[in-house]
């Protein structure tokens with residue numbers, strides 16, 4: 001199943017991202033995902049597969065939010081941008097040229113991650129009031145621009 005493989009790739013990317021914060025473990029609330037219309041990924045199926053896969057992991061309780069990206073192509077004959085239509089075999093409406101250059105719609109990537117860090121229980125650090133309040137504000141609601149590349153090559 002397509003979505004199962006996608007979820008595996010996604011979890012690998014998130015695992016990599018987590019390691020960047022080691023030894024701290026971020027508590028992930030929402031994973032914002034961009035999914036192109038041309039990836040053949042069914043958003044509902046992906047959300048379902050993700051929820052099932054993370055149940056017993058450090059990502060338990062996190063939610064997948066999917067932003068669909070429409071398919072856009074450029075006509076290689078006249079450079080016009082168009083929205084390919086499957087009923088027209090994805091040809092450009094201007095020149096009836098087969099789709100060659102895809103501008104968007106093949107994305108499958110993490111746009112951002114909403115996460116927090118659990119309060120550090122290190123007494124040595126709590127001693128300094130300034131540091132403690134700084135940590136508090138820092139642990140509020142953070143948004144990470146995930147550097148994760150395309151989790152998987154899309155066939």
Ligand SMILES: [Zn+2]
Nearest residue numbers: 075078094095
């Ligand atoms: Zn054209």
